[in-house]
Amino acid sequence: MSALAIENLVVNRTGIPVVRGVNLIAKAGEISVLLGSNGAGKTTLLEGISGVIPASGRIALDGADLTRSLAGHRARAGLSHVEQGRTVFGEMTTEENLRVALHPSASLDQAYALFPELVQRRTVLAGMLSGGEQQMLVIARSLVGLPKVVLIDEMSAGLAPVVVGRLMSAVRKLADSGVAVVLVEQFAALALAIGNRAYVLRRGQMVFEGGCAELAKDPARLHHLYLGDAGETGAEETRQHA
């Protein structure tokens, strides 16, 4: 059974529908990679799912309908959202960042096992950590809440390739532990390499759903999915007018 099931989701921004009727499922133990060009609506979709902004349609977690619940309730139900931009609590230490999110039956060791580099940064204010460390911290903070589903938005933005590799393998381990991961990523090739299912969003609508391997083999197709007929934008307009 899928942990997260999204049906016909519509999310508005300043009254304009930015996500328009999206379906998506994320299964436990799998990484669902969500791709799309800048402004396609990936962040908006994740925010609609986690409840940062209201959405209509249907959001179900392990069969339970969460569409009407507030963000905090969804989080406590096991839906975790690692936001774009590394939202650490900068005036708290690394360990405090983890402790504040700690589920009663989780332990900090789980976080430190996934990211050993955080151990020696325990007592450092999170605001003083490097970008990579902050990204590790927000993922670790999510996992100590023992979520069923984790939505991760642009974790590799602005990070060195070696750090991105570190994060990718950690996310794979997180999924292998039984969590359903939805990964929004600009580095399509890296994400497809660790992912299971792939989705491509274009102008708020899903234009592809299939296996990651299938898409990884065919960069030209991916390029086309990203941009639509953008290479031939004129052509698309013409066709519509015709």
Add this chain to the structure above:
Amino acid sequence: MNSLLTPAVAGLSAGGAYAILGVCAIFTYRLVAVVNFTGAAIGAAGTFVMVALTEHGMPLFPAVIIGILAGALVGVMIGGVMTKWFSGASATTKAAVTAALLVGIIALGLRLTGGQRPHLFPDLVSGSAFRFAGVEVTWGSLLTVTLAVGLTIASDLFLARTRTGLQMRALSERPMAAELIGIRVRVLALAVWGIMGAVTAFAMMIIAPLRSPDFMSLSLLVVPALAAALIGAFRSFRAALLGGVLIGIVEGMVSALEFGARFRGVVPFLVILIVLLWSQRGARWDAAR
């Protein structure tokens, strides 16, 4: 010597109360990001509930407890307004809203308490605790200062050591991220308002007999409270504690001066002015260059 020491010590109980109110103002600012002009008015409401009950013959102890609970309730109600409609607003807007609420509460409070009609404020504690260098130190001043110190230490410990304190710090820094890790944001915010209401109400009960005891004067004690908070830069509980006590002492000394008595109320304004000018010194220095 004694001519200055006596009034200085006399200012201690007011100072302790200012310190408590100042610490509460910082607490509210740090945790729910509101510069709260209604702080003292919330406490005044609780105090007048207590007074109304004792005037109707209720014994002091239960009246005080009910008064404190009333303070908490009024705090939660104001907090409810702030979290429901203004949680996304800027700090300036929120401060303006509490200033407007203050005006409303004062009007309502004066109406309900019979305007300037004098009330009988019972002394919660009275008498002299001990003599120090020939000066009487009252139980009242001892109690407020002890409470202020206790509250300051407890506030620091609470935020540093407890899980709820940790959650409150997370909430104050990034409300959305806090909600996304499952913190009960609204409950916590209302708890802050309620606790502040209760503490303020108690502090006001102690200081009320020393003041012109009408609803407006008590509500306007928010001025020395914010002056104390300002000394702590709306951040440091300890600096606010010292600031509050200091304002009380200076007030006491000023009112002992022959021409000073009428100007006692000006002291907190002067403190605010001096602190603001001091905090701007860097900017003015840069501008002058």
